[in-house]
Amino acid sequence: MKKRLYIELENCIGCRSCLAACTQCGGHEERNRNYVYDVNPLVNRQTMPLMCLHCVNPACARSCPAQAIQIHETGAVLSALVEKCIGCQNCTIACPYGIPKFDTEQNLMYKCDLCIDRTKDGIPPMCASVCPTNTLQWLTEVEIEAKQKQFNLDNGKWVTSMPYLENETNVKVNLPGILQGVTKLF
């Protein structure tokens, strides 16, 4: 059963387990590819994770002159191929979320590859496996649909990828709690 990364943003408590876990996936060379931001840093402690959303029509790959960013058959948008990336940094400028990171010394871009080492075999990505608050989940289409129904707002307030952000994305993002005042039990 095909599963997707699903993000419930407001659950995040800022523990940064996902950053630490990201360094440990095979092929990551011990460098994390995700981010955790304070929403209103001078006022409260609400945080939210930010990772590659694996766009269906990825700006990073479209802007790469070297075709170094490949799209996996699962839809994951992979990190730069090490022998192809020519270090132009177009992809970092193109990504609408500022996800790709660039290493000047190695002349190489690296980004979230949805832990392809794991997800190609149906194992959840590192960040989702360690997240203690269910901010990052690994769900089937059916489960995601149920989430969408459960939190169907229908008030024009959707700002996340259900339905879409800029683009159609393979990772689904949701903000059900904050917008609906739902209290969650887990």
Next chain:
Amino acid sequence: MESKNVNSLDNAFASKFAKSMFLAVLGLIILTFIGTRMFTHVDLNLYGYMVGTIVFLGGFFYRFIAWGERPPTKIIIKKGIKLLFRKSTPKTSVEHLATYRFIWNRGIYRWTQHFLIGWGCLLSCMVTFPLVFSWMYFTMTENGYYTIVLFGMNIMTVPAEGLIAQLSYNALNISALMVITGVCMALYRRLKNMQARADQKFMYDFLPLIMLIFISVTGLALTFSNVFLHGWGHYAMSLIHQYSVIVTLIYLPFGKLAHIPFRPLSVFAKNYREHYGEQSMKACKVCGTEFVSTEQSNDVIQVLGVNEIEFKKEQFHLAELCLPCRRKYRIAQFSGFPTHEVKVKEANQNAKG
């Protein structure tokens, strides 16, 4: 619309492909004509390589013309050629294409393996191709002395047992040993190292390594058969070797080895960033930090437009924000609170693995 500069040479051919192919084959023939002193020194044992090279050129142009038509590639090639004569070009070229300094920064093991493979292959090509097309050959005019002839000119005369002669006879053996060592290192890494194993595929990552080692081993076997077996099996082995080289050449434009003809673009990319960075930098529309050249920012926005991707917001295109502001802007889209307007630096984004 700009009026196209119509070139009569372009009109003579059905396609770019036909033109490139014609010019390349013509070039080869002319060089060979000169090199062989009007075809008087052709070594027909090497005929297979000649056919192989021509088929390779077909694949090469087919693949690279298609690739050069992609909008971002077109821009970097066009501007790269314009900027080719920057002062820093020689230094950048050496670091990117000869000493592979950036691979050193990825790891000494990876650098050693690539240095051996890359220079081993280049060395063999530098010896093999001039021999194949008879651009270079050896003659013995005086007993005990060889004359090296390059493009029909006598370059030097060396004693047949001397150091230079020994190095020349053994150049292909030395390069074969370099490639074998490098490929074994690469194979070992691909089998043992968890970082390398993560997303490798047999066809993409192992096949080129196997082909390279096959070429090198059959090449060395030729020497072995000459020196130790008095030429036994030499003919069959030379055919096997020749076929393996031809197959690799034909494969080259398509798989992992396609990076070889196309890596010089990394020099273009560096020049492009340096040159336009000196001209004018783009300031982030939110925090004012200069983060990329204006030229590159415009080029990326244009390329995205060609691909029907528009990230235009009310006050800016997303590509006009520096990376931290762009990420914060996204958080603002998630939460409804304008995080990007709070003047606090992003904290704690790099975990230590």
